Amino acid sequence: MDIEQNQAELIDNFVKQASAQKGTALGSVILEATSHPSLFAFSEILAVPTIAELEGTENSVYLKVLQLFAHGTWSDYKSNCSSLPQLVPDQVLKLKQLTVLTLAETNKVLPYDELMMELDVTNVRELEDFLINECMYAGIVRGKLDQLRRCFEIQFAAGRDLRPGQLGSMIQTLSNWLGTSDNLLVSIQEEIKWADTMSELDKKHRKEVEDRVEEVKKSLSVKQAEVEFRGLEDIYSEPGGVMDYEEDRSRPKRRRHPRS
Incomplete structure (x- = not known):
């Protein structure tokens, strides 16, 4: 099954789950969606009326988490972590993957130094392992690791949800x-x-x-x-x-x- 078809089926499943829940119960749906290893698009889930109804309520934090995964990056989370719940390891991994996709939107040659700073990676070996195992093997990016020039040359990158505006x-x-x-x-x-x-x-x-x-x-x-x-x-x-x-x-x- 290709990644596009898999995404469509996953999105349809989570949209149905979110439509059937309200309030606090939506927290577990959002947690599962943002932790799923094969889901990288969230705009359709955000558009579910029951999700939109979380705005301004005591459960609005769940909405903010979903918005973060739809449009944000790891740096955005670190800047606003005080107003957001602590992410589980699968969510951290997912957000860092999405961060690579965001960086690839504007530049097809990503310097190692920039990637290490954005992803909180301390050395080149760890960075390259992440790009190979968590990004290229996942099918969300294709590219070439250039150790001599210390950069990642993007050949393909999956698109993210459109941000407001x-x-x-x-x-x-x-x-x-x-x-x-x-x-x-x-x-x-x-x-x-x-x-x-x-x-x-x-x-x-x-x-x-x-x-x-x-x-x-x-x-x-x-x-x-x-x-x-x-x-x-x-x-x-x-x-x-x-x-x-x-x-x-x-x-x-x-x-x-x-x-x-």
Whole structure:
């Protein structure tokens, strides 16, 4: 089963559980969801009416925990841990995995020093083990560990839930991309049109050159024939030529007297 299908089934399961519970009972549902090793998206669970009803109640802390896993990072938890319940080890692991996904949204080359600081990791070996075993093996990222440059080169990273206000920014980014693509398409079409025009001009020029070459060949053939014909005329009209030879043949030959 691929990760997308698995996510969809898990989300559907937790949405049904959250819809059937209220108040304090939602705490166990949220704890299970945020601890699950294969679940990395929480916006659909956040949208469940019974979850939204926790806002402003004595159980609002459960809502804050779910919001943290939907949009936050490990650093966000450390900054607000006094107002949040202590996380269990599985939740800590999950939040650190999500932190890597957040960092990958803005930079495809993540320095080891930045990762160690964001994840509270003390050495490179521990960091690389985490990236390999908890991120790449989990299928949420693919990349290359560059020990020489001390960085993690991201090739793929799963997306996180959209943060409040992020949708508008994403729409604007996509609109800008679409505009750039349209301009590029127009430019390509103009280049194709120019290339077609130049090709036609080249064909026309080549045809004119070939026709001119044929004309020159024909002209040279005619001139050569004229030269050869004139040469023959000169031969037959020269003194001592054919006519003189015929006249010479008609003259009586002298007899030679025998030697005594």
